[in-house]
Amino acid sequence: MDVGLNSGQLALRDSVRDVLRTECPPAIARQAITDPERWRPVWKTVVDLGWTELAVPSADSSFGRVDLAVVLEECGAAIAPIPLLSSVGLAAGVLRVAGAAVDDVLGEIGGGAVAALAVHPSDHRLPGVPMTLEHGRVQGRAVAVPGLPRAELIVTLAASADGPVAAVVRVGDGVTARDAECTDPAQPVADVEIDAEPVAIAPVDLESALATPLVAAAADLVGVAGAALARSVEYAKSRQQFGKPIGAFQGIKHALADNYVALERARGLTYAAAARLDDPATPSVAGWNAAALAKAAAAEAAVGCARTAVQVHGALAQTWEHDMHLYLRHAWQGASTLGDSRALYYAVGRRFAGGAA
């Protein structure tokens, strides 16, 4: 199995990176915290460049989940305050496996319409099925919906008499959002209550439905981890104490080497999981397990690298003007979305012990 990037994917990565370097430096994320409209011009650029088209699985498979992961990783690295992850990675990620009934919605998302994924029932650590579908109406409540304040569509999972379905509702009548002050206001989340008629429904297998969103979330966090580590390294080379760069001390050096291991561990799991999900022969349980481990590892890497970066930068990192709190906010928030690492590890470990993994 191929678990690295091919030259086309490497070229895609480089072109996305170049665009973000000029269009979206970390200062944009800081501005987005206080200016709720700051994301729009960046989003327009991203839509014009066609990145949202990654939402639509193309017939010739020229854009698969590995390509999606590559782009989302770069956006995570840039801590870009845009809803590419929440719309194209998470919401469209569920719809990828929902069949022809949602093609129109996928097309809309591919064209730049912003969607959000509501799959967190309250009081659960892992994502699940927060809604019901009865008499043609989607009803229920979900918490911590990433990107909801910017969304025009909501994708959710609902229990119906015929088993679980993916359901799409349009933001408007019957959709009540409760905005919250969140950890990373550059990527706002909100709780939602729905009692509305869906614009599309399709039966889904729950594990397949959640696997792509997990990999997408992992890719974003791998990006954050890599960027935070790069900032630490850069600073450790230049900051002098006791007459030499602090990066010459093993206390710093080994912490950053451990960050690198965590980063590459997560990156390897993420690319491998994306490639497995693109392989139609992968059973849904195996796909979910691979995606869950990738998400768990990526969150550990992101939080670990960002926290180490705060430590390496010292008091500087505790200030508003320094970028490090932006990475940490993004990492912490992402780590709690779609299942925290310990809960995901627990779920996969329990299955393995039961022989199902």
Added chain:
Amino acid sequence: MTRVKDDLRAEFAAWLTDFLPNDYYERYREYRWDIQLRRGYQRAAFEAGWLQPTWSREHGGRSLGLAEAMEIRLEAAMRSAPKLPNIAGPGVAAPGIRQFGTAEQIDRLLVPLLRGDEWWALGMSEPEAGSDFAGLRTRAVRDGDVFRINGRKIWTTQAHLSRWCTLYARTDPDAPKHRGISCLILDLESRGVTIEPIRMASISDETFCEVILDDVEVPADNLLGPCNGGWQVAMSSLNHERQMIWIMNWVEIQRGLSSVRESKATRDDYAAGEVFAELGSLLADAEALRATGYRALNNELAGRPSPEANILKLLGSLTLQRVWELAAAAAGPGSIDDADLLFERQDSLAATIYGGTSEIQRNIIAERLLGLPKG
């Protein structure tokens, strides 16, 4: 390409099934110590061309590509194929001889090594030169057609069972320490060589020895690689080993994970939830090793840099230790009288020391990959 790989892997799998005793898996705990079986395995693998799959037929291979060779090694690992009895020979000494040896050296040494007829020891560590390998003090002084050697090597695995030793000695005391070392092929039956086995803390068939060298004469023709070029020979030989260590770690990790699965750890009075969470984390480590190993290989095949390969040794060895600690926790007090588990725990402690300690691995990652300054 995939078809070819699958066919080869199937051919190897069938050969392995044919070679192994019928009760191999039921009695693995005994067979793992069976030196005759392990010797027989090495010889049969040499003859069938599975020992060094990328090498030519005469040197125990089939001239396969790196990707196909990886499939064969993974299949062997997943099937718990017998461990080579003297891994330093085929794993470290042989690649060095093949890369740096003269035609005469290759002709004389390589086949008996690969068949397992002659065992090899690695004469690297000294009492005052462990991680600081380049600080070694053993002297080799040119005297006509010979080098005259005086010094002391330690932690030299299986020297008491070996015929040959890749001996690293200082040939230029005035050069900077990395540039004054040479590698000599030492016949351990030479006069002046004293080998003292060291009692190990645990049951082991990889016994350390102390090797005392008192005015030992080594023919100048036995220089491996250029004079004062020993550092490159050592790094290149170990690098070959490092590429394969993760597969060894990976298979042992798989065995540990199965051991946890088969334990009573899923019962509530064994605090099952805590075990499940750690198990999940270890499953991620194991899969990350495999995925990263493949990713590094693919980058190598495409001629791209593969910096991620540098995490394999560090992550693999640490994971191996954690998995056996979890197995012990999962077994509860049942771990106390489990001799196999004791062996696994003790054995895994070596993994973060040999082939470059974890601290050295972190220095390598920090300095060579991340570009941090030397301390």
